[in-house]
Amino acid sequence: MNLTIVGCSGSFPGPDSPASCYLVVADGFRLLLDLGNGALGSVQRYASLDAIDAVCLSHLHADHCLDMCSYNVVRTYHPSGPMPRIPVHGPAGTLERLDRAAGADTGTTMAAAFDFVTLSPGRFEIGPFVVTAEHMNHPVETFGFRLEHSGRAIAYSADTGPTDALVSLAAGADVLLCEASFNDGPDLPADLHLTAGQAGEHAARAGVGLLVLTHLVPWNSKERTLAEAGARYSGPLALSSPGLVL
Numbered sequence: 001m002n003l004t005i006v007g008c009s010g011s012f013p014g015p016d017s018p019a020s021c022y023l024v025v026a027d028g029f030r031l032l033l034d035l036g037n038g039a040l041g042s043v044q045r046y047a048s049l050d051a052i053d054a055v056c057l058s059h060l061h062a063d064h065c066l067d068m069c070s071y072n073v074v075r076t077y078h079p080s081g082p083m084p085r086i087p088v089h090g091p092a093g094t095l096e097r098l099d100r101a102a103g104a105d106t107g108t109t110m111a112a113a114f115d116f117v118t119l120s121p122g123r124f125e126i127g128p129f130v131v132t133a134e135h136m137n138h139p140v141e142t143f144g145f146r147l148e149h150s151g152r153a154i155a156y157s158a159d160t161g162p163t164d165a166l167v168s169l170a171a172g173a174d175v176l177l178c179e180a181s182f183n184d185g186p187d188l189p190a191d192l193h194l195t196a197g198q199a200g201e202h203a204a205r206a207g208v209g210l211l212v213l214t215h216l217v218p219w220n221s222k223e224r225t226l227a228e229a230g231a232r233y234s235g236p237l238a239l240s241s242p243g244l245v246l
């Protein structure tokens with residue numbers, strides 16, 4: 001499996017990164033995990049937009065799904081003609097939400113360009129990947145994912161507050177792509193996001209091979225985020241950055 005960080009900015013795009021988007025490739029199959037605002041432009045650095053085979057959306061916050069509206073334009077109005085429908089896995093209500101965001105008053109629907117598949121917890125296949133989806137701890141229905149292929153595993157937290165479900169989802173994974181939206185501090189909102197220290201703690205409990213901190217909010221200090229995670233996790237650790245390939 002080849003994982004490319006397309007966008008890793010948390011909650012909104014930053015000056016150097018789009019919001020959440022990750023490209024995972026195996027056996028020539030290209031899967032996008034999330035397609036947050038600003039990400040569609042950067043995807044084109046790593047893959048042609050007609051060469052994406054499936055999209056998997058963790059949840060319906062704008063920073064994880066909004067560029068589906070722009071991708072719909074590309075697949076529908078390309079001068080070579082409409083592109084074939086590809087599957088888009090997302091929480092219940094994904095099509096309706098995206099249609100509203102794209103302007104359903106025009107009478108068009110994204111169902112013409114994409115085959116929407118409703119996620120539920122459990123194991124299933126997307127192309128060559130064996131995917132496990134589990135509910136995370138976030139104010140809207142949110143799925144974390146574990147992708148397995150050829151004996152390797154990547155886990156992705158999506159957005160989540162502390163949850164044992166992330167520990168079991170990521171157990172023994174080669175890579176945990178884990179959100180670290182907050183730095184330590186008083187009065188942090190509950191059940192919304194992880195601190196970097198909590199990301200480290202979840203990674204340590206899961207026994208992952210490499211922790212990659214992501215969903216990095218532009219107003220936080222990256223150095224402090226790395227240090228706080230490192231204080232709770234002694235294994236290999238990295239900050240995500242656009243273009244990083246694992």
Ligand SMILES: [Zn+2]
Pocket residue numbers: 010011020061063064159215
């Ligand atoms: Zn987010």
Ligand SMILES: [Zn+2]
Pocket residue numbers: 059061138159
């Ligand atoms: Zn969110």
